[in-house]
Amino acid sequence: MTLLKRWRTRVQAAVLVLAAVVAPEAALCQATFGIISQDGPNEGFNDPSRPDPASTVGGNSGATLGAQRRIAFRYAVDIWASRLTSDVVIAVEASFDPLACNATQADLGLAAANTVHRDFTRAPISITWYPAALANAHAGFDLAPGSSDISAQFNSALDGITCAFPRAWYYGLDGNPPADTIDFVSIALHELAHGLGFQTYMDADGGKLGGFDDAFLLWLEDHSTGDLLSDMATDAARAAAITNTGNLHWVGPNVIAAGVGLTAGRHPGGHVRMYAPDPVEPASSASHFSTALEPDELMEPYYIAANHDVGLTLELMRDIGWSIDGSVQGNRFDSSSGGGGGGCFVSTVIGF
Numbered sequence: 283m284t285l286l287k288r289w290r291t292r293v294q295a296a297v298l299v300l301a302a303v304v305a306p307e308a309a310l311c312q313a314t315f316g317i318i319s320q321d322g323p324n325e326g327f328n329d330p331s332r333p334d335p336a337s338t339v340g341g342n343s344g345a346t347l348g349a350q351r352r353i354a355f356r357y358a359v360d361i362w363a364s365r366l367t368s369d370v371v372i373a374v375e376a377s378f379d380p381l382a383c384n385a386t387q388a389d390l391g392l393a394a395a396n397t398v399h400r401d402f403t404r405a406p407i408s409i410t411w412y413p414a415a416l417a418n419a420h421a422g423f424d425l426a427p428g429s430s431d432i433s434a435q436f437n438s439a440l441d442g443i444t445c446a447f448p449r450a451w452y453y454g455l456d457g458n459p460p461a462d463t464i465d466f467v468s469i470a471l472h473e474l475a476h477g478l479g480f481q482t483y484m485d486a487d488g489g490k491l492g493g494f495d496d497a498f499l500l501w502l503e504d505h506s507t508g509d510l511l512s513d514m515a516t517d518a519a520r521a522a523a524i525t526n527t528g529n530l531h532w533v534g535p536n537v538i539a540a541g542v543g544l545t546a547g548r549h550p551g552g553h554v555r556m557y558a559p560d561p562v563e564p565a566s567s568a569s570h571f572s573t574a575l576e577p578d579e580l581m582e583p584y585y586i587a588a589n590h591d592v593g594l595t596l597e598l599m600r601d602i603g604w605s606i607d608g609s610v611q612g613n614r615f616d617s618s619s620g621g622g623g624g625g626c627f628v629s630t631v632i633g634f
């Protein structure tokens with residue numbers, strides 16, 4: 283089933299940018315990604331403009347703007363490929379295109395799973411939707427061979443003169459963007475996470491997709507009633523839950539266990555707050571961590587600062603059924619898999 287929803291990450295000019303020190307991720311390859319550029323000649327990932335000198339200083343040696351974009355995107359892909367385990371290539375369509383942009387706010391990126399699947403071979407839980415990449419990982423083969431698993435777009439206007447937003451992309455790999463820029467690797471990691479399963483397929487009115495649960499919805503709770511959203515009898519109850527600010531919680535065991543490091547956004551019982559503004563934000567509500575979390579997490583809805591740490595997001599991936607770092611979680615995974623030497627991706631565009 284094809285999804286039309288896209289989850290957006292926005293940025294506000296007033297948000298303070300903090301420097302971040304980032305430790306490099308392990309380079310071991312647990313999954314292989316295929317990157318399919320949707321950009322044409324001389325635009326997007328192929329933009330021949332001069333590279334950003336600041337990004338060059340940040341470790342990105344791309345000789346053009348397009349080359350810097352490809353290098354930074356591959357860097358983000360490699361971080362996920364080093365942590366998530368799958369024997370099936372995860373196919374990502376990606377592009378740079380103009381997205382909404384004005385003097386005070388810009389859409390940075392949007393991404394989603396292209397297809398969702400239920401009751402497939404070796405599905406962990408029946409009558410429950412899984413995004414294509416995760417469903418394929420469990421099945422051990424490509425359940426939708428005619429389509430890519432994830433689509434992602436990034437706002438090319440940030441680098442152009444048509445966008446009044448005062449900050450441009452930073453393509454450096456060091457997580458240390460100048461204050462007037464936005465760290466692309468952070469946004470790429472964030473958008474890829476949506477496509478890998480960090481999203482519910484419930485709509486903003488509380489309706490389940492086709493009437494079925496999804497692997498993300500299963501762990502959402504309304505703490506004021508103690509009910510899981512998947513168990514609620516009506517769409518209205520779910521719609522109320524996702525605007526119940528402070529009480530929409532993630533109750534998966536891996537996030538709860540790792541959430542002890544939070545100094546804010548965590549209920550004393552261990553549940554972790556999810557983004558539940560009132561009124562609902564259809565592109566964001568429920569499918570992000572709450573902005574209340576401290577320290578900040580990768581999957582909050584607004585960009586604050588560079589963050590290459592998959593942190594609690596990785597634990598949430600575990601909760602929804604991903605095997606991490608080659609571990610076995612009651613499914614068919616072997617102890618290792620992936621693409622072998624040179625990087626955790628295969629490219630269907632020469633030079634990507």
Ligand SMILES: [Zn+2]
Nearest residue numbers: 289290291583
């Ligand atoms: Zn997002």
Ligand SMILES: [Zn+2]
Nearest residue numbers: 503505531553
């Ligand atoms: Zn709770």
